[in-house]
Amino acid sequence: MNNFSKVRSVRHTLSNLFRKGVCKVLSVGPIPTHIAFIMNGNRRYDQKLNLAKGTGHSIGLLVMLTMLMHCCDLGIRYVTVYAFSIDNFKRKPEEVERVMDLLKFTFELLSEKNSIANLYSVKFHFSGNLDLLNEPVKNAAKELMANTANNSKAFFTFCIAYTSTDEMVSAIREACDERRRAMQEQKKTGGNYGLTKPVEVVDIEKHMYMATAPYPDIVVRTAGENRLSNFLLWQTACSQLYSTPTLWPEVNFWHLVLAVLNFQRNHSYLDKQKKLL
Amino acid sequence: MHFSLQFSLPPVITALSPRSKSFSHQPHHHRIKKLTSHVPKSPLCSTTECALIHQCKEEEEEAFDGRVEDQTLPLGLRPEALPRHVAVIMDGNRRWARLRDLPVGSGYEAGVRSLRKIVELCCEWGIKVLSVFAFSSDNWFRPKVEVEFLMSLFERGMQEDTGIFLRENIRISVIGDLARLPEALQELIINLEEATKNNARFQLIVAVSYSGHYDVVQACQRLALKAKCGLIEPSDINESLIEQELVTKCTEFPYPDLLIRTSGEFRVSNFMLWQLAYAELFFAQSLWPDFGEAEFLKALLAFQKRQRRYGG
Numbered sequence: 001m002n003n004f005s006k007v008r009s010v011r012h013t014l015s016n017l018f019r020k021g022v023c024k025v026l027s028v029g030p031i032p033t034h035i036a037f038i039m040n041g042n043r044r045y046d047q048k049l050n051l052a053k054g055t056g057h058s059i060g061l062l063v064m065l066t067m068l069m070h071c072c073d074l075g076i077r078y079v080t081v082y083a084f085s086i087d088n089f090k091r092k093p094e095e096v097e098r099v100m101d102l103l104k105f106t107f108e109l110l111s112e113k114n115s116i117a118n119l120y121s122v123k124f125h126f127s128g129n130l131d132l133l134n135e136p137v138k139n140a141a142k143e144l145m146a147n148t149a150n151n152s153k154a155f156f157t158f159c160i161a162y163t164s165t166d167e168m169v170s171a172i173r174e175a176c177d178e179r180r181r182a183m184q185e186q187k188k189t190g191g192n193y194g195l196t197k198p199v200e201v202v203d204i205e206k207h208m209y210m211a212t213a214p215y216p217d218i219v220v221r222t223a224g225e226n227r228l229s230n231f232l233l234w235q236t237a238c239s240q241l242y243s244t245p246t247l248w249p250e251v252n253f254w255h256l257v258l259a260v261l262n263f264q265r266n267h268s269y270l271d272k273q274k275k276l277l
Numbered sequence: 278m279h280f281s282l283q284f285s286l287p288p289v290i291t292a293l294s295p296r297s298k299s300f301s302h303q304p305h306h307h308r309i310k311k312l313t314s315h316v317p318k319s320p321l322c323s324t325t326e327c328a329l330i331h332q333c334k335e336e337e338e339e340a341f342d343g344r345v346e347d348q349t350l351p352l353g354l355r356p357e358a359l360p361r362h363v364a365v366i367m368d369g370n371r372r373w374a375r376l377r378d379l380p381v382g383s384g385y386e387a388g389v390r391s392l393r394k395i396v397e398l399c400c401e402w403g404i405k406v407l408s409v410f411a412f413s414s415d416n417w418f419r420p421k422v423e424v425e426f427l428m429s430l431f432e433r434g435m436q437e438d439t440g441i442f443l444r445e446n447i448r449i450s451v452i453g454d455l456a457r458l459p460e461a462l463q464e465l466i467i468n469l470e471e472a473t474k475n476n477a478r479f480q481l482i483v484a485v486s487y488s489g490h491y492d493v494v495q496a497c498q499r500l501a502l503k504a505k506c507g508l509i510e511p512s513d514i515n516e517s518l519i520e521q522e523l524v525t526k527c528t529e530f531p532y533p534d535l536l537i538r539t540s541g542e543f544r545v546s547n548f549m550l551w552q553l554a555y556a557e558l559f560f561a562q563s564l565w566p567d568f569g570e571a572e573f574l575k576a577l578l579a580f581q582k583r584q585r586r587y588g589g
Contacts, residue, residue, distance in 0.1 A: 087588020165516050165554055172497045172519065176504045176511040183505065199498045201490055228545075229588060230554040237489055237547035241558070266542070 019253055023074050026257065029264040030271075032217035034078035035071060036239075038231055039064060041223030041247030048247070054098045059249040061106050065116060070253045072120045072154050074260065078213045080157040082231045086132065086166055100137050103160065107140035111147045121153035127209035128162030129170070157213060164233035171207035175199055178207075210235055217270075218263050220255075222248040240266055350402055351574055358581045360534030362406040363399065364556065366548055367392065369540030369564030376564075382426050387566035389434055396481060398573055400445060406480045406530050410548045414454065414488035431485065432462050435469055442469070446478035452524040453487030454495075480528055487524070489550030496522035525552055532556065535580045537573075539565045557583045 042056035064081055071079045083103065089096060110117045110124065117124060124144050133141070141160070179199065205211060215235045219228070224245035228236065242259045244251075350356060367388055374384030392409060399407050412427060435449075442449055451466045458466075499522045503509045509518070525531035533549065533556045541562045545553065559576045561568060 085588045090589040163554070165519075165551060168493060168551065169514060169516055169519060172493075172500060173511050173514045175497060176501045176514060179501050180504055180511060199494065199501050201494055204494065204497055225583075226558040226560070227556060227583075228553060228558070233550040233554055234490070234493065237545060237550055239544060241543040241545070243543075262543075270544075 019070075019073070022253075022257060026260055026264075027075060030267045031075050032260065032263050033076070034080065034214050034216045035076050035259070036080040036082070036216040036219045036232055036236070037064075037067065038082045038219065038221040038229065039248040040221055040225055042249060044223060045247045045249040053095070054102075056247075056249050057099055057102055061102055063249055063251055065106075065110075067251065067256060068122065068154075068156055069116060069120065070256050072122070074256070077153075078155045078157070078216075080127070080159060080210070080213065080216065080232070082162070082229075083158045084128075084160045084162070085230065086129065086161055086163045087230065089132070089161075100134065103158075104137045104140045107137075107144045111140070111144045117144075117148050117151065121151040122148060122156050123151040123154070124148045125155060125157045125212055126160055127157050127167070128160045129166055130161060132161040155213060157210065159209075159231065162209070163230040164228075165230055167209050168204070168234060170209070171204045174207040175203045178203070205234075208234065215239065218242055218259055220244065220259050222246055222251055222255075238270060240270065353578055353581075354402065354574070355581060356403060359402065359404055359577065360557075360580055361404065362408065362528070362530040362533045362535075363404055364408040364410075364533035364536045364549060364553070365395070366410045366536070366538040366546060367565040368538060368542055370566060372540060373564040373566045381423060382430075384566065385427060385430055389430065391566050391568055393438075394569060395573060396447070396479075398570060400447070400479045402577075404479070406482065406528050408482040408484060408525075408533060408549070410484050410487070410546075412453070412485045412487070413547060414486055414491055415547065417457065417486070428459055428462055431483075432465060435465055439469060439472070442473050442476070442481075446476045448473045448476040448480040450480060450482045450527040451485055452482060452492075452527065453485045454491055455486065457486050482525070482528060484548065488547040489545075489553075490547060492523050492525075492549070493519075493551055495524070519551070523551060525549070535559060535576065537561060537568075537576050539563060539568045555585070555587055557585065 039060055042060040043053075045051070045056035045059070046053055068079055084099060088099075109115060116122065126141050126145060130138050130141065141158070176199075210232065215237070216232060216239045218240045219232065219236050220242045221227075222244055224243065226241075226243050228241075232239075240263050242262055244255055244258070246255060370384035370388040371381050372384075373387060374381050377383075396407060411431070416427075417424065441447070449469050451470065455463055455466065496519050500509070500514055500518065504511050504514075520526075520531065523531065532552045532554070536545070536548075536553055536556045537559045538544075539561045541560065543560055545558075557580055559579055561572050561576065563572055
């Protein structure tokens with residue numbers, strides 16, 4: 001047994017070194033600043049391997065944390081995941097409850113002192129209509145945000161109770177509200193507000209849930225589907241879309257490498273487009 | 278280079294699929310009477326599909342009198358599973374021209390021919406709306422000569438095809454920040470939209486000087502105006518109100534079911550962001566002037582296989 005564990009630890013060290021080597025090679029080219037994941041395929045994973053319902057989601061969350069570590073190793077500063085859509089509330093109540101419990105467990109785990117949140121100095125942020133969540137999950141999320149508020153090496157956003165259209169509605173509502181309040185102030189002080197200042201892109205963007213992060217460079221969707229499913233529609237106007245047939249619980253470091261290589265191949269053109277704007 | 282401008286060239290990368298060769302032989306098509314039933318959002322369950330197949334078989338036994346309403350669908354396409362609204366990002370015209378050592382203008386002209394072919398197929402196969410990304414807000418930064426050429430191409434295309442739109446019962450809508458276009462083109466657009474507004478067989482939406490961000494911002498500006506005039510409260514603003522202010526309000530089916538992007542690029546490039554929330558994305562490798570019936574059929578067949586869950 002002793003020899004077996006020795007061999008395993010040597011293999012582990014070697015594979016770590018190899019991964020670090022690959023990270024160094026990749027960093028010669030442009031590294032994306034922000035990568036977004038649509039973590040699709042957890043339920044299909046259960047069916048594929050004949051597992052109990054919910055196992056796919058549990059493994060999926062572990063994979064998510066592993067991928068966060070790999071992104072940090074590669075130097076990707078912003079990571080966003082589509083954890084739970086507002087549309088997913090339509091699913092069976094047992095499934096919704098299971099996922100909510102799992103998320104609460106993950107937030108509590110990450111809030112601990114020696115979790116990867118503090119190890120990698122990751123600040124956690126939540127995008128979405130958090131009022132739709134039940135109290136325990138909401139409180140666990142707020143606590144995680146508070147505990148990691150001072151971290152600054154990387155930024156991880158959970159999109160929970162989120163859809164892009166809901167985000168845009170909320171931003172537009174706040175922009176209209178802000179405009180009306182400004183006009184009322186002007187009226188009080190006797191100024192003439194009128195129609196001279198139209199609503200601009202920045203007025204809407206600053207009220208978006210995702211205002212804390214730049215636009216994603218890559219959107220990765222697993223399980224072979226080719227759609228955005230109401231995720232970051234506004235922010236992904238010029239993002240590279242990458243779809244892989246692998247199910248989310250089966251994703252690993254090498255899929256991330258392929259996604260980044262794909263990004264590097266198209267980077268010069270995208271960069272030119274951004275400079276034109 | 279001995280390529281002629283008059284003939285559309287076969288796709289550079291993909292070969293024509295064996296199915297496409299059977300298009301010229303009538304007996305291979307399904308002769309299906311135009312189904313007036315509303316195309317459901319979710320895939321049909323198997324019993325409904327069986328019922329439809331039985332109905333088709335019964336109708337095939339009746340004598341075919343060749344009426345215009347009958348659709349001729351290629352083998353494999355189910356009329357009930359066709360997308361109602363297809364959106365296309367017509368990418369690759371300039372690359373097509375450069376590959377053939379032709380001026381960029383020839384690429385755009387070949388693109389227009391390709392568009393005509395796809396519009397014809399949509400009418401034939403019963404797709405109700407086709408949206409095309411002709412000119413983005415970001416394209417204004419291209420060389421002035423190229424932009425002017427494109428504007429004159431739009432003008433020419435609309436003038437030449439007015440007759441076809443009227444004859445074939447096609448409705449034209451142009452969406453985007455039209456105030457930036459030359460005045461003559463703006464007038465032509467208004468006249469064409471007015472002349473075809475009652476046509477109901479098929480609608481072609483051309484996005485010129487358009488971007489998804491512009492669409493949402495102009496909807497927000499309209500809503501802000503309404504809030505200022507006291508017509509609505511900011512708290513009343515919801516998804517439905519925004520949908521009614523987006524420029525795609527000109528059509529009965531504002532949300533594309535399928536988005537096709539040609540030339541192998543994997544991005545949406547600021548096209549219809551709100552409306553593409555649940556659209557199936559299909560990325561074709563061939564350049565737009567080479568995107569013909571075979572590739573379009575491949576995209577529609579791929580769409581049929583997709584399982585749309587809308588998050589449920």
